[in-house]
Amino acid sequence: MSVQQLFFVVFALITIFSALMVVSLRNLLHSALWLIMALLGVASIFAILEASFFAAVQILVYIGAIAILIIFAVMLTHNIMSVAETQTNRSWGIALVMVVIIFFIIITQISTWPGFNTRLQALNIPGQDAVLAFGTGLVDPQGFALPFETASVLLLAALLGGVFIAFDQRREKKS
Amino acid sequence: MNLIDFLRDPIIAISDWITNLFSNWGMATDWATFLLYLIGAAVLGISALLMTLFFIWAERKIIGRLQDRVGPNQIGPWGIFQSVADMVKIFIKEHIIPTGVDPIPYHLAPIVLVASVLMVWAIVPFSNTVYGSNLNVAVIFLLAVGGLGEVGVMMAGWGSNNKYALISAFRASAQMISYEVPMAIILLIPVLLSSSMSMNDIVNAQNIPYILVLPFGALIFFIASIAENGRAPFDLAEAESELVAGFNIEYSGLKFGMFYVADFLRAFTSALIFSTLFLGGWKGPGAEAIPVLGAFYLIAKSLIIWFLGVWIRGSFPRYRIDQMMNINWKFLTPISLVLFMLVILFSKLVEPVGQNMQYLVILIINLGLFFLSFRILNNQNKKKVVAEVGSRTRPVAKPDNLFSKDVSRG
Numbered sequence: 001m002s003v004q005q006l007f008f009v010v011f012a013l014i015t016i017f018s019a020l021m022v023v024s025l026r027n028l029l030h031s032a033l034w035l036i037m038a039l040l041g042v043a044s045i046f047a048i049l050e051a052s053f054f055a056a057v058q059i060l061v062y063i064g065a066i067a068i069l070i071i072f073a074v075m076l077t078h079n080i081m082s083v084a085e086t087q088t089n090r091s092w093g094i095a096l097v098m099v100v101i102i103f104f105i106i107i108t109q110i111s112t113w114p115g116f117n118t119r120l121q122a123l124n125i126p127g128q129d130a131v132l133a134f135g136t137g138l139v140d141p142q143g144f145a146l147p148f149e150t151a152s153v154l155l156l157a158a159l160l161g162g163v164f165i166a167f168d169q170r171r172e173k174k175s
Numbered sequence: 176m177n178l179i180d181f182l183r184d185p186i187i188a189i190s191d192w193i194t195n196l197f198s199n200w201g202m203a204t205d206w207a208t209f210l211l212y213l214i215g216a217a218v219l220g221i222s223a224l225l226m227t228l229f230f231i232w233a234e235r236k237i238i239g240r241l242q243d244r245v246g247p248n249q250i251g252p253w254g255i256f257q258s259v260a261d262m263v264k265i266f267i268k269e270h271i272i273p274t275g276v277d278p279i280p281y282h283l284a285p286i287v288l289v290a291s292v293l294m295v296w297a298i299v300p301f302s303n304t305v306y307g308s309n310l311n312v313a314v315i316f317l318l319a320v321g322g323l324g325e326v327g328v329m330m331a332g333w334g335s336n337n338k339y340a341l342i343s344a345f346r347a348s349a350q351m352i353s354y355e356v357p358m359a360i361i362l363l364i365p366v367l368l369s370s371s372m373s374m375n376d377i378v379n380a381q382n383i384p385y386i387l388v389l390p391f392g393a394l395i396f397f398i399a400s401i402a403e404n405g406r407a408p409f410d411l412a413e414a415e416s417e418l419v420a421g422f423n424i425e426y427s428g429l430k431f432g433m434f435y436v437a438d439f440l441r442a443f444t445s446a447l448i449f450s451t452l453f454l455g456g457w458k459g460p461g462a463e464a465i466p467v468l469g470a471f472y473l474i475a476k477s478l479i480i481w482f483l484g485v486w487i488r489g490s491f492p493r494y495r496i497d498q499m500m501n502i503n504w505k506f507l508t509p510i511s512l513v514l515f516m517l518v519i520l521f522s523k524l525v526e527p528v529g530q531n532m533q534y535l536v537i538l539i540i541n542l543g544l545f546f547l548s549f550r551i552l553n554n555q556n557k558k559k560v561v562a563e564v565g566s567r568t569r570p571v572a573k574p575d576n577l578f579s580k581d582v583s584r585g
Binding site for chain 2: 002003004029030033036052053055056057059060063064065067068071072075130131
């Protein structure tokens with residue numbers, strides 16, 4: 001076993017274990033901290049795959065922004081921290097059944113796709129050029145410009161929606 | 176290999192020697208590389224932590240001088256071994272764990288915080304041959320690691336089970352998140368000018384240090400990095416008068432020492448980053464032929480920037496939390512956005528003319544924006560009505576002279 005494979009196994013195990021802890025712990029803040037651990041594990045796997053851009057963005061966006069936001073939300077929500085709260089509601093049984101069914105449907109569908117069994121080729125672009133290739137791929141009309149811009153419009157819509165919801169309605173009534 | 180060659184680049188010579196040693200032992204190449212990186216990381220980390228001892232002493236001494244005190248002066252010449260004594264004391268101190276702490280976050284927080292500072296050292300090029308990793312996304316990595324520091328602060332604040340620690344952690348992470356915004360925007364400008372996100376390429380592209388091209392950008396980055404480090408005048412997280420001691424209030428012994436070390440090390444680390452990005456890093460006369468000189472130049476430049484930070488720390492009073500937020504969201508963020516957009520626009524417009532012309536235009540934009548924003552701030556300051564507390568005729572410390580009695584003082 002090479003060093004790389006050993007590291008992959010270690011980080012994959014860490015990620016899976018932390019993901020299990022996220023959904024099974026009673027204390028919500030501990031769940032949030034384990035979520036950070038799971039995201040770090042995913043970032044490490046990106047780093048092993050030499051996708052350093054994704055590794056850095058994974059840490060920057062998911063840990064630096066989203067996980068911190070989740071922690072703030074958890075801390076500022078009233079009474080959510082008590083251990084007496086259960087994390088399941090009455091319909092957990094039917095949800096489990098549905099999830100298992102959907103999981104099998106997805107797996108069977110994906111396995112019929114011809115790309116499923118092909119071995120991926122390593123991208124032989126050294127150093128800085130990998131990021132350049134990624135960047136041009138995102139904004140090139142021949143590449144992924146359309147999905148990229150669509151995602152930006154979606155995020156803008158979400159931003160406007162957030163502002164609208166948080167807008168002070170009393171001020172409207174006054175005028 | 177003779178001595179001169181060794182002295183020219185000792186780090187690479189030693190690492191070559193170790194690689195040879197490992198391959199002579201019959202080790203596989205990837206394991207040998209792995210071990211070599213491990214040794215390098217350990218040496219770099221330990222030397223960074225040991226350097227902190229010196230920085231703590233120097234900072235206490237300099238601030239003592241600035242505030243008309245003596246500073247540490249008992250142990251060794253000029254008290255230079257004071258922090259060694261402090262370190263030994265902190266090692267043998269009792270480690271008190273308060274009841275009711277959340278154990279895992281509480282014990283992990285100091286480690287995460289120190290690690291988040293040390294990880295930055297992995298991407299700093301110390302000379303043209305010695306660097307931890309020539310990461311092609313070093314600039315994003317820098318910001319991402321800052322995010323890990325916030326996690327450490329939150330863990331400390333939450334885990335301590337103390338309301339002052341929690342409030343302080345909220346303040347500290349709000350401050351760090353806010354000041355990351357102008358910092359990230361300004362970071363994009365060196366990336367644009369050198370068309371690379373790797374620290375080595377950014378240093379190599381600086382034929383002229385970027386501070387001469389981007390003086391205003393460098394100033395914004397400097398202010399934001401002081402705030403990001405949570406040092407005076409932005410040390411709201413440890414405002415003793417309001418919050419007792421900050422998010423590390425429940426820590427004692429070695430764990431408090433870790434927070435202390437992280438604090439002082441971060442000051443020098445951000446100076447290191449500043450000099451890499453804006454002062455040309457290891458560049459200097461003869462640095463390419465003799466790599467050791469490069470490391471020397473980098474440390475010297477960083478020490479100057481670090482001294483500026485200490486100087487500011489020793490002379491400015493602390494901002495209130497609303498002032499801190501206003502400085503960021505109403506001044507630094509908009510002005511850095513404007514600067515960034517103008518720089519993109521005009522540097523693209525004059526790109527065909529040549530690089531020197533491009534630099535000149537960017538410099539003019541910088542200076543223009545600086546004076547404009549300065550004027551606007553001054554005008555706003557004049558409009559502000561400041562309520563006077565106390566009276567104009569206040570008692571003076573020195574007794575009045577009998578013969579030349581100053582009537583105006585009353």
